[in-house]
Amino acid sequence: MPDNRCDTIEQVVAAMTERWQALNQFGDWRAVFAKTYLRTTEAILEVMHRPGVFESPAWIVELDCEFARRYFDAFDQFESTGECPWPWRLAFRSAVTKRTLAIQDVLLGMNAHINYDLPYSLHATIPHGLGTDDLEAYRRDNLAMNRVLGSAIDKVQREVTHQYDLVLSAADAALRDRGEVFAGEMIRAWRARSWSSFVVLRSGGDTVAVEHLIEESAIDNAVLLLQVQRAFPAIYWPNRLYRDSLNSLSRRRRSR
Numbered sequence: 001m002p003d004n005r006c007d008t009i010e011q012v013v014a015a016m017t018e019r020w021q022a023l024n025q026f027g028d029w030r031a032v033f034a035k036t037y038l039r040t041t042e043a044i045l046e047v048m049h050r051p052g053v054f055e056s057p058a059w060i061v062e063l064d065c066e067f068a069r070r071y072f073d074a075f076d077q078f079e080s081t082g083e084c085p086w087p088w089r090l091a092f093r094s095a096v097t098k099r100t101l102a103i104q105d106v107l108l109g110m111n112a113h114i115n116y117d118l119p120y121s122l123h124a125t126i127p128h129g130l131g132t133d134d135l136e137a138y139r140r141d142n143l144a145m146n147r148v149l150g151s152a153i154d155k156v157q158r159e160v161t162h163q164y165d166l167v168l169s170a171a172d173a174a175l176r177d178r179g180e181v182f183a184g185e186m187i188r189a190w191r192a193r194s195w196s197s198f199v200v201l202r203s204g205g206d207t208v209a210v211e212h213l214i215e216e217s218a219i220d221n222a223v224l225l226l227q228v229q230r231a232f233p234a235i236y237w238p239n240r241l242y243r244d245s246l247n248s249l250s251r252r253r254r255s256r
Contacts, residue, residue: 001080004072006065009045015072016041029095029243030075032102032164033109036156037071043152044145053148054141063125070117087112087218094226101239102165107225114190116218119197128202139195146191150184157183164243193217 006012016038023031044064047053054060074088083089091108094100100108126138200210229236 001073001076004069004076006068009041009048009061009064012065012068013038013041013045016068019072019075027244029098029100029105030092032095032105032160033091035163036106036160037068037109037113039156039159040149040152041068043156044148047148054144055137056141059125059138060141060145063121066125067113067117067121070121071113074112074117085112085116086215087116087222090219090222090226098240098244099226099229101228101236102161102243104225104228105164106160108222110187111190111218111221111225114187114194115221116214118191118194119201119214122195122198123201126198126202142191142195146188149187153183153187165239 004015006015016034020031020034020038023034041064044060048057048060071088074084075092077084078089078092084092091105091112094108095105122138122142126135130138197210197214201207201214
């Protein structure tokens with residue numbers, strides 16, 4: 001498996017761009033989450049040098065690189081063996097077998113990355129042995145990241161839905177800003193849970209039990225997200241036909 005470590009957010013963006021372009025070129029449904037992640041990372045990069053956004057910008061860079069590496073590693077492992085951590089396996093397999101709506105591709109990827117990967121990325125990048133006050137500074141930067149991501153939701157969602165799912169785009173227009181509010185609240189809730197999972201990991205208790213709980217929680221979320229088709233069966237097949245037709249048209253245009 002290739003070495004997916006990056007040292008800067010610029011390197012992360014470059015690697016994500018290359019991966020998204022390859023997926024998009026071949027009509028791979030995993031391109032939806034890849035583009036979502038790319039655009040949110042670009043939003044982080046955009047504010048990195050603004051004074052006062054983060055107390056420890058160097059840590060944000062380290063966290064972003066470590067966080068992205070876990071996604072890259074899971075993707076490459078799935079590509080080479082068909083296996084990877086179960087929350088990612090459910091996301092990737094569902095997209096590859098075309099069992100998803102575009103919104104599910106986004107949410108399944110976010111679930112695996114935030115609820116499963118993030119506690120470990122926090123654990124790997126926040127120094128051990130910190131006192132309460134020092135740890136609180138990292139928590140504040142984690143909350144600041146929530147605000148950055150929340151401010152990017154509308155732009156990212158509109159671009160992704162316009163490109164990959166006009167049905168979802170129409171629904172988003174009908175809901176006006178309520179869809180973005182819901183997405184923002186969900187991201188904040190998931191990231192808060194991930195911070196709590198990190199704190200339990202750092203506490204030095206039964207690591208195996210904590211790791212099992214983190215994985216099972218993300219798996220449960222994925223299973224629930226995959227039930228959308230049962231709630232809205234009339235949407236799934238027209239949506240799949242639309243996405244396949246769109247991908248086929250895009251490939252024909254690129255081959256000219």
